[in-house]
Amino acid sequence: MDVRYINPFVKSIANTFQTMCGLSINVEKPQLKSGDDPSSDVSGVIGFSGDAAGSVALLFNYDVASKIASAFAGTEINEDHDDFSDAIGELANMVAGGAKAQFEGLNISISLPNVIRGKNHNLSGSKSAPRLIIPCNTDMGTFYMEIGMVLTKSVAASQTAAVGASQ
């Protein structure tokens, strides 16, 4: 993935969590996902499509998710609370929406959130679409952002043409 498409997610997650949860995030270097790890207990996933197709997911264990959902809602929320999944889905939605607004020259739209709950589940995509894992360290614990993104063929071709023309 081109760094131009990673930075919007990194900026958006920092901004979303600072604004909505009062939480500073120390974002580690993105790693290419290999195998199934990290596993998670609750994941908020948003798909996107248009000039690029893919998804962004936030992966939490229950303990960290409960603390963050509580900070977001301003009241104690654990994984059994009615509003728990909505809070995690809304955070994923805000991260995706914030990133989308920063993409230059890419017209993409985002889907509705899916929230997955289940101890130690794993996400995967297709082998042809590599994913990045970005560890996010906070005072409430570490969680992960997982991004997979593939430019549509026409956009990828026009970018290659533009690079060729400028050489």
Next chain:
Amino acid sequence: MDVRYINPFVKSIANTFQTMCGLSINVEKPQLKSGDDPSSDVSGVIGFSGDAAGSVALLFNYDVASKIASAFAGTEINEDHDDFSDAIGELANMVAGGAKAQFEGLNISISLPNVIRGKNHNLSGSKSAPRLIIPCNTDMGTFYMEIGMVLTKSVAASQTAAVGASQ
């Protein structure tokens, strides 16, 4: 959800599984999802966006998923096989793509598949976007299709205006 937007999914899942797995599906009546059920062991999820935002998910237990992935691949594939997640993701992708092609008057695009694995996980969306569960009975066992879909405001408004004008 308007029946006009459910039928494309029903037709697409029947066509996809017949063509790709040689499997007939007896589709039960759609039910409004309440609570977390059904849980699943492996889920293939595709988001979509554009004139409508949402997602379609196929929910399997491991036993049914292994049988169906094996029929799809033409060789024995269980949940530990390297190609297992790809097979489930590709089936979800084909169901979404087939439905998309049948939407009349709606321009939507689809994301890349996410495949979730983990014994007894649950999917949920936001409370403001109800979901339908469609049980799919086959000779290999029962699985479920879960659909959530919301028209974008401009499309919903134009449809309301069209109904008003025709009255």
